[in-house]
Amino acid sequence: MNHEIPSVQFDATKIEDSVGYLLARARTMLSQGIDESLHSFGITHSQGSVFMMLSIGKCATAAELSRELFIDSAAMKRTLDKLEAKGFIQRITDPSDKRLNKLELTAEGNALAQKLPAIYKSVLDVGFTGFSQEEIGFLKCLLRKLLANRGLLETR
Template sequence: MSHRTQNDFERIQSLGVTLGRARNLVAAEVDAALKDVGINSQQLSILLALSRNAAGSAIGLSRMLAVDPALMTRALDKLEARGLVRRTRSETDRRRVDITVTQEGHDAIARCERAAPTEPNVRLARFTNPEIETLGRLLGKLVDG
């Protein structure tokens, strides 16, 4: 049985709003920096996850990035149409479709790194290194459960 109070609910809701706002602010700043590259922060996240072998399937990406599978499929459709990713049927499991970053995708990542090398760090400039490490650890704990 939970002993949560109204105050606990309000504090948790406030934290959720703040986390959402922080994510939206950083994403908007990254999107603005990447405008000339023609990539947005969500597309860059997908390309980076694939290039780092953090996920290799649409469902893996949608779980990792907390994106609805249907939205992930549409995002991958756009990236594939632009030649940035390639989908191929798995050789070991014909039910699985593997997704890889093409050379054009790697080139796009490099352009993004040049266009916005420190964009998220602008907001972190007020933090000390230990605070950044603590923030990363706490966010990781929140995300990983």
């Protein structure tokens, strides 16, 4: 595998044309669309992300959620406190380690989590208006390739 690091062109006078700026703006646009769609359910995009990670079993603790969603632990605690107060999640003490709390969706949380994929899909469908399936597939391929370089960033 070739680990040669390419030089990405960066011109501070044309920041709006940089790859980083475009990725950030695209993420913000989609996040805002999801926030607006979730407003009627009384949750935010970042809270929706917690629902998704818990419902698919990708994360089961606050620490795992913080790492996966790149949210600091204090902000994650506040998010989880809000979701618990609304009756969407519960903290369950791990019987093998009393210091560890596992997170689970309540029945109400599970019901809402089942609605989220359709909401996310509808926002993505609008965001990707005019894209062919081939273009979306190519974009996913490129993003996976970018994400595979995470280890290279961590060793710098």
